[in-house]
Amino acid sequence: MEIAQSLQQIQSSYIREILSAACNKNVISLAGGLPDEQAFPIDLMRPTLTQLAEMPNVFQYGATAGYGPLLDFLQHHFALPDSHKVMMCTGSQQGLDLIARAYINPGDTVVMEAPSYLGAMQVFGLVSANIVTVAQNAHGPDLVQLEQCFEQQSPKMFYAVPDFHNPTGVCWSLETRQQVAALCIKYNVAFIEDAPYRELRFSGNPIPLVSDFCPEHSIVLRSFSKIASPGLRLGAVSGKIAFLDPLIKVKQGADLHSSVPMQALLLGLLQHDNFGLHIDKIRALYKTRYQVLFDALQQQLPVTCGMNSVEGGMFIWVTLPECDTFALAKTLLANGVAVVPSPVFYPEAHPAQAALRLNFTNATAEELQEAVRRLTDVLHNTLAVI
Amino acid sequence: MEIAQSLQQIQSSYIREILSAACNKNVISLAGGLPDEQAFPIDLMRPTLTQLAEMPNVFQYGATAGYGPLLDFLQHHFALPDSHKVMMCTGSQQGLDLIARAYINPGDTVVMEAPSYLGAMQVFGLVSANIVTVAQNAHGPDLVQLEQCFEQQSPKMFYAVPDFHNPTGVCWSLETRQQVAALCIKYNVAFIEDAPYRELRFSGNPIPLVSDFCPEHSIVLRSFSKIASPGLRLGAVSGKIAFLDPLIKVKQGADLHSSVPMQALLLGLLQHDNFGLHIDKIRALYKTRYQVLFDALQQQLPVTCGMNSVEGGMFIWVTLPECDTFALAKTLLANGVAVVPSPVFYPEAHPAQAALRLNFTNATAEELQEAVRRLTDVLHNTLAVI
Structure with missing residues (x-):
């Protein structure tokens, strides 16, 4: 059965695909847009979970x-x-x-x-x-x-x-x-x-x-x-x-x-009395992680790369000198860090600024530091030969 | 903002609309395709509900x-x-x-x-x-x-x-x-x-x-x-x-x-050990209700109406002599019983056999009997004057 024409032009989500590759234990994933599982307000949901019955x-x-x-x-x-x-x-x-x-x-x-x-x-x-x-x-x-x-x-x-x-x-x-x-x-x-x-x-x-x-x-x-x-x-x-x-x-x-x-x-x-506190808690957690990622990148990124500070959210956008970002993302994955290359965020055939999207909400501070080491090692090697 | 052309030709679901009208306490609804709330296997879900946390x-x-x-x-x-x-x-x-x-x-x-x-x-x-x-x-x-x-x-x-x-x-x-x-x-x-x-x-x-x-x-x-x-x-x-x-x-x-x-x-x-028993229980419940509805209809429907027995599911289809089934459904609603008229089950502009869909899984046996009294009263009055 032939699929509809409207679907023929849709790419499957590269992110959702890289997410499964990134499940490998040796890979630190900065690819997804995942919140931290440990920070889910499950204790605040527990009373309602019981009441549902x-x-x-x-x-x-x-x-x-x-x-x-x-x-x-x-x-x-x-x-x-x-x-x-x-x-x-x-x-x-x-x-x-x-x-x-x-x-x-x-x-x-x-x-x-x-x-x-x-x-x-x-x-x-x-x-x-x-x-x-x-x-x-x-x-x-x-x-x-x-x-x-x-x-x-x-x-x-x-x-x-x-x-x-x-x-x-x-x-x-x-x-x-x-x-x-x-x-x-x-x-x-x-x-x-x-x-x-x-x-x-x-x-x-x-x-x-x-x-x-x-x-x-x-x-x-x-x-x-x-x-x-x-x-x-x-x-x-x-x-x-x-x-x-x-x-x-x-x-x-x-x-x-x-x-x-x-x-x-x-x-x-x-409606839980402590929901406001929960929001404060995840904001504080993500702020810390953001700062770890930002500081490590600032210290270790090649000078040809750029990034801006953010005041919230989940992502840092690292701009690169012109290069094949898909090949770069693949090399990074082989070196134990998953990221998303910029072209997936542009309509197909649209010229894309060379960049990588890095998530800071899911990995721990230690993982973020290790991820930056792996990332910048590859970047220094790859960008040097461009 | 003008809606898409594909949506312009879609009727909103008459059933979902009649369902809200049928919430009136004085109305017995045979309109929806709702299972019996009392028969939900909540006790069998309780252990997992607790474990989710x-x-x-x-x-x-x-x-x-x-x-x-x-x-x-x-x-x-x-x-x-x-x-x-x-x-x-x-x-x-x-x-x-x-x-x-x-x-x-x-x-x-x-x-x-x-x-x-x-x-x-x-x-x-x-x-x-x-x-x-x-x-x-x-x-x-x-x-x-x-x-x-x-x-x-x-x-x-x-x-x-x-x-x-x-x-x-x-x-x-x-x-x-x-x-x-x-x-x-x-x-x-x-x-x-x-x-x-x-x-x-x-x-x-x-x-x-x-x-x-x-x-x-x-x-x-x-x-x-x-x-x-x-x-x-x-x-x-x-x-x-x-x-x-x-x-x-x-x-x-x-x-x-x-x-x-x-x-x-x-x-x-x-995976619950008693899930099979639960299915047996709802089958038995719905069989009883079906039999109540079928028997009451058989005794009280005008001879010009028809229906077939069913071996399962949720509905009996009552065929009628040619009439305005929307007007009939409206009269029925005013008389305390909600049903679905047949034209909603045909593509628009398609000739529809005059009929009503009656659900037997949601109302109790007593309600089903009362609903048939109300339904057949209206049918005897309405069909007599066609």
């Missing part, structure tokens, strides 16, 4: 939009006005998939920064969107390019990760946020704000969502994978009701609804 | 195809050869959605029986398939029509629910199964076998899957919603490896993977 209703079919008590909690928690609503998804990845399926006709233009989140490119690729990119600088997207693109190409939506961008770690400045929002309103472009790392800020001051400046022109995707547990597969999508209802209609066909016991478990966790 | 790995990101120990168990449980594999989905509904997205180009022909499962029509509608129907008789699809259709229209797949069909309750005969399999092989049509009700047989003898007769030309969808719990949202898809791999690729974009704690919970349940 006394809640037969959560084992029945549920509403497509989500578990009522959780939706009520989140409506308040996210401070949504009555004109807006929230729905639960099987991970925020599904929220993105629903947005693409509900709104994109083949050939419709979707704008992203380059580089950008691989999972978003997959999802928009599956609906045969015309993906157009704008360059990213230290404050966010290049605003001149963005306005030109909005003006000339009338895109349907602009997808972005303004908080601790995947893969670059860039956090958009307040001014950029305001200006992007203004452009979205001016050109009637829907802003799809993917905010999975927003709560993982470990320094600097919180900045409003871009969507706070264009609430009628945006949809916000939030993940509970980074602050609770990815295994649960729960994310939330919010926006004005007219934007959300079509997503619910697609979700009926996609999976009817997300797991209700998992939603009840998440609600118990979010 | 000691299994941090299930809270981490997992493999797209599913939780390894569960996949191993199911490979053996379903007696799959090495050439075949199984993957877990967020409900078997997602499995169907993945099949449609992985294989159907807009305009590709998909064959179904008429009437057919609403959720399948939604899913194939979302990928703009050309849905072609063949009539169903007491033994399954009309084989002459089916062969004509295969020969003349070269469909890509034939989707069906051979065990206790939704909505008609028909269970395909052994001969029909063998002949459908032979036709699928002869005309190289993939058989998509949706088997959510297969374990709910309460009389007669088990019959092999259609796919047992065409294992290289089929994909099987199984649900754990009817024998375990729908709230978990877990289904399994199996077939030859070449058929399954594209589904896994689409699932990466759709939701990365299904909830791992839920998969671990399901494995614990399936």
Whole structure:
């Protein structure tokens, strides 16, 4: 049976493939975007896990939009006005998939920064969107390019990760946020704000969502994978009701609804008195690990490489002199360290800045130091011969 | 933001809408396809629910195809050869959605029986398939029509629910199964076998899957919603490896993977010593309820109505003299009984046999008897004036 044309052009996720290779005990993986398993708030989930057995209703079919008590909690928690609503998804990845399926006709233009989140490119690729990119600088997207693109190409939506961008770690400045929002309103472009790392800020001051400046022109995707547990597969999508209802209609066909016991478990966790402390704890842990990775890289990276500091999230983006980054990643894997080469974060055939994405949330401080030794050994050897 | 063209033609699920209306305490609902909440095997899940707190790995990101120990168990449980594999989905509904997205180009022909499962029509509608129907008789699809259709229209797949069909309750005969399999092989049509009700047989003898007769030309969808719990949202898809791999690729974009704690919970349940007894118990319960509904209908239905006995599943299909079944369902709802009118089980603009789908697994015996009184009162009044 021949596969659909829309699927023929989709690459299987290199990251998910390297993740299985990286399971080898001798390999230190900085490749995934995995939170630290030891830091999961399982103790805070334990009371609800036990209570689930006394809640037969959560084992029945549920509403497509989500578990009522959780939706009520989140409506308040996210401070949504009555004109807006929230729905639960099987991970925020599904929220993105629903947005693409509900709104994109083949050939419709979707704008992203380059580089950008691989999972978003997959999802928009599956609906045969015309993906157009704008360059990213230290404050966010290049605003001149963005306005030109909005003006000339009338895109349907602009997808972005303004908080601790995947893969670059860039956090958009307040001014950029305001200006992007203004452009979205001016050109009637829907802003799809993917905010999975927003709560993982470990320094600097919180900045409003871009969507706070264009609430009628945006949809916000939030993940509970980074602050609770990815295994649960729960994310939330919010926006004005007219934007959300079509997503619910697609979700009926996609999976009817997300797991209700998992939603009840998440609600118990979010309402736990110590959940705030848990967030503080993972922020502190990731800050320490980030600092270890950053300091080690700063000391050992070849001078031809570059990187920027980040204030949160999960990744450091190391730029390299021009080279075959796939071959480099393969050599690194053979030398016991897994990383992700930059081209996977660009649309196919798009010229990619030579770079590597390094994760600092999953490996221990000792592993991070060893990983940098292995990484920089290879880099010094490889880049020397370029 | 204008919704995608593929979504514009999709009706929101009438059933899911009537389900919310049916929440009214004064309404007895025979509308949904809900298992009995009291019969959920929560006591058998309790040990695993408690153990989950000691299994941090299930809270981490997992493999797209599913939780390894569960996949191993199911490979053996379903007696799959090495050439075949199984993957877990967020409900078997997602499995169907993945099949449609992985294989159907807009305009590709998909064959179904008429009437057919609403959720399948939604899913194939979302990928703009050309849905072609063949009539169903007491033994399954009309084989002459089916062969004509295969020969003349070269469909890509034939989707069906051979065990206790939704909505008609028909269970395909052994001969029909063998002949459908032979036709699928002869005309190289993939058989998509949706088997959510297969374990709910309460009389007669088990019959092999259609796919047992065409294992290289089929994909099987199984649900754990009817024998375990729908709230978990877990289904399994199996077939030859070449058929399954594209589904896994689409699932990466759709939701990365299904909830791992839920998969671990399901494995614990399936391996529980008393799980077989649980299945026996729900079969006995549903047999009793079916008999109550069937007997009451037989005694009280107007002679102009018809129905067939079933050997399992969840539904009785009551045929009516020609009438406006939507208006009838509305009158019934006003009189305290919720049912589903037949047109929702046909592709739009397809002529529908006037009928009602009645569920017998969710209401108690007393409620079923009262529901039949309300139903037949209205039918005697309404049909008398047609």
